[in-house]
Amino acid sequence: MKKTILILILVLAVSLSAEGWKKTGNFSLMLSQSYYSDNWTGTEIGNVAWSASFNFIMEKQLNAMLYDKNTLIMSFGQTHNQIRDEAGDLYWEKPTISTDLIDYENMLSFTLHKFVDPYLAFRWESFFVDESDSLETFYINPNTLTFSLGARKDLIKKDKQNLEMRLGAAYKNILNQNSAIDSKSNAGAEMVLAYWYVLPAESGKFDSSLRLYQAVLSSEDEDDVSDNWKALDVEFKNTLTFKLSSYIGLKLYLEMLYDKEILDETRYKEILGINLSYSIF
Numbered sequence: 691m692k693k694t695i696l697i698l699i700l701v702l703a704v705s706l707s708a709e710g711w712k713k714t715g716n717f718s719l720m721l722s723q724s725y726y727s728d729n730w731t732g733t734e735i736g737n738v739a740w741s742a743s744f745n746f747i748m749e750k751q752l753n754a755m756l757y758d759k760n761t762l763i764m765s766f767g768q769t770h771n772q773i774r775d776e777a778g779d780l781y782w783e784k785p786t787i788s789t790d791l792i793d794y795e796n797m798l799s800f801t802l803h804k805f806v807d808p809y810l811a812f813r814w815e816s817f818f819v820d821e822s823d824s825l826e827t828f829y830i831n832p833n834t835l836t837f838s839l840g841a842r843k844d845l846i847k848k849d850k851q852n853l854e855m856r857l858g859a860a861y862k863n864i865l866n867q868n869s870a871i872d873s874k875s876n877a878g879a880e881m882v883l884a885y886w887y888v889l890p891a892e893s894g895k896f897d898s899s900l901r902l903y904q905a906v907l908s909s910e911d912e913d914d915v916s917d918n919w920k921a922l923d924v925e926f927k928n929t930l931t932f933k934l935s936s937y938i939g940l941k942l943y944l945e946m947l948y949d950k951e952i953l954d955e956t957r958y959k960e961i962l963g964i965n966l967s968y969s970i971f
Contacts, residue, residue, distance in 0.1 A: 693782055713971040715746035718941065720965040726772065726780065726912065735774070741767025741789045741961070746970075757801050761794040766818050789961070792816040792830070799842060807843035813838070823868055831879040851890035857881050860903060876919055878905035894932040894939070901925040921950035934964075941965045 723735040743765035751757050767789035772780045798810040813836040820828040840858015860880040865873045883900040903923040910919060926946040933939050945959040 711748050713746070713748050715970040716962040716967055717970060718743050718745075718939075719963045719964040720767070720961075722963065735780070736772040737870045738770040739767070739788060741943060743789075744838070751801070755800055755802070757799040758795045759799070761793075761795045761797075763791060765789050765791045775797070787819060787821065790819060792818065797842075806843045808886070809838075809840060809842045810839045811856075812836070820868075823870070826868070828867045831868070832864060833873075835865070836880075837861045840880075846885075852884075852886055854884045855882070862903075862905075866872045874909050876905040876908040876910075878903060878907065880904075889932075892933070894930065896931075897929045898929075898966045899925075899927050909969075918954070919948040922948075923950075924948040924956075931967075937966055937968060938963055939967050 696856075704818050718739045720915035722738075722739045722955070723737070724734075726734055730877040743763070744761040749757070749759040768785040769788045772782050773783045784857055793813070793815050795811060795813040797809055799807050799809045801807055813834075814833065815836075816830050816832040818829065826925075838858050838860035840856060842854060842856040844852065844854050856927070856966045858880060859877070861875065862876045863873070863875040880901045881900075883898075885896075885898045887896045889895060901924070905923075908919045924947065928944045930942045930943075931939050941961070941963060943959070943961040947957045947959075948955075
C-alpha cells in the first residue's frame with residue numbers, strides 16, 4: 691500500500707509540472723481557542739480546535755477524444771480540551787481528531803459528442819490517522835479503492851454553474867493494515883451527481899455531491915456474516931463558502947452518510963467557522 695501511495699504522490703507531482711492543465715486549488719485553515727484558569731468558577735473548560743484542508747482540481751482535454759480530470763481533497767483537524775481532575779485542577783487531555791480525510795479521484799472521459807460520454811474512474815479514500823484500535827495506531831488507513839466505468843453527462847454546463855451526472859458499474863476493494871480486520875471487496879452500481887455554483891460577483895461558491903452505491907456482489911461469505919452489504923450506501927456532501935476578504939472567509943460544511951455495514955443509522959457532520967484561505971492557482 692505504501693508503494694501505491696508513493697506512486698500517486700509522484701504522479702501528482704509530475705502532473706503539477708506539466709503544461710496545458712487547468713488548475714484550481716486552495717488551502718484553508720480554521721482556528722478557535724479558549725482558556726480558563728484553575729480557580730475559574732463554573733463548569734466551562736478551555737479548548738483549542740483547528741482544521742486544515744487542501745482542495746485541488748486539475749483537468750485537461752488531452753486530445754479530441756480524451757478528457758482527464760483529477761480531484762484531490764485532504765483535510766485534518768484536532769480538538770484539545772481542558773479536563774478538571776478530582777482535585778479541581780485543569781489539565782489538557784490528549785487531542786482528539788475532529789476532521790480526517792484523503793479523497794483522490796481520477797476520471798478519464800471519452801468526448802464523443804453524443805448524448806452521453808463513456809468514462810473510466812479511479813477513486814482512493816483513506817484517513818491520515820486510524821485510531822480505531824486501542825492498542826495500535828495506523829497511518830493512511832483503511833484504504834478504499836474504487837474502479838468504475840459507465841456514462842456521464844453535463845446536465846448544466848455554464849461558466850459559473852455546472853451539474854454533472856454519472857451512472858455506471860463500480861468495483862470496491864477495502865484494504866486494512868489492521869490484521870484483526872479482513873480486507874474485503876464488492877461490486878455494484880454507482881450514481882454520482884456533482885453540482886457547483888459560483889455566487890454573484892464571485893463572493894463565494896456552493897459545492898454539492900451525491901453518491902449512491904448499491905452492491906450486488908461481495909467477497910464476504912453470506913453464511914458467516916449479515917447481509918448489511920446489500921443496503922444502499924449514501925454519501926451527500928455540501929460546502930458553502932463566502933469571501934469576507936481576499937484571505938478570510940466563512941465556511942459551512944454539511945455531510946450525510948449512510949453505510950449499514952458501519953452503522954445502521956444516518957450519520958451527520960456539520961462545520962461552521964471563519965477560515966483563512968489562500969488560492970494556490
